[in-house]
Amino acid sequence: MNIRKTIVKIFSTFFYIGYLPLIPGTFGSLAGLFLFWLTKNEVILYSGLTLGLVILGFLVTGEAEEIFHKKDAKFIVIDEVSGMLVALSFLPYNLKTVIIGFFLFRLLDTLKPFPANKLEQLKGSLGVMADDIIAGLYTNIILQIAFRVVSFKAS
Numbered sequence: 734m735n736i737r738k739t740i741v742k743i744f745s746t747f748f749y750i751g752y753l754p755l756i757p758g759t760f761g762s763l764a765g766l767f768l769f770w771l772t773k774n775e776v777i778l779y780s781g782l783t784l785g786l787v788i789l790g791f792l793v794t795g796e797a798e799e800i801f802h803k804k805d806a807k808f809i810v811i812d813e814v815s816g817m818l819v820a821l822s823f824l825p826y827n828l829k830t831v832i833i834g835f836f837l838f839r840l841l842d843t844l845k846p847f848p849a850n851k852l853e854q855l856k857g858s859l860g861v862m863a864d865d866i867i868a869g870l871y872t873n874i875i876l877q878i879a880f881r882v883v884s885f886k887a888s
Contacts, residue, residue: 738800744789744811745797751808759839761810765817766835773826783818787866790815795857805853805861812865816842819869824876834876841868 746752753760772779790811797809805812820838824830845853845864852863 745793745809751810761813762817765814786815791858794861816865816869820872838872
């Protein structure tokens with residue numbers, strides 16, 4: 734295997750997390766939660782990391798599909814990592830936010846509400862990444878509203 738393919742596999746599987754059995758997308762989302770926890774107090778670092786992983790995801794996932802010979806192969810989890818980071822962007826860090834954000838993101842990533850369901854059908858990186866970014870945006874919007882309307886206080 735050449736070095737380019739190895740690099741694409743490392744990043745698209747988010748350092749081989751995508752090879753974990755049964756629920757690799759959930760493990761990818763948990764990796765996103767871990768990154769959120771690591772960078773929660775550094776808005777600039779968190780924002781840069783999120784943007785960087787989204788861009789990296791768009792750069793490697795299309796080629797990863799070719800390497801794995803499958804559209805949105807289950808091993809590709811950088812999209813879940815990125816989507817989870819988008820979901821928790823600009824939200825306060827507390828256990829309630831993390832738990833609700835995680836389960837809401839996983840639910841929306843599974844249900845794929847419009848336009849995620851249409852974008853997922855596209856070929857290449859856009860088809861892999863877009864549905865998770867949309868799920869992350871929807872999760873973030875719901876949580877932002879909850880904080881403002883429902884007085885979703887830190888615990």
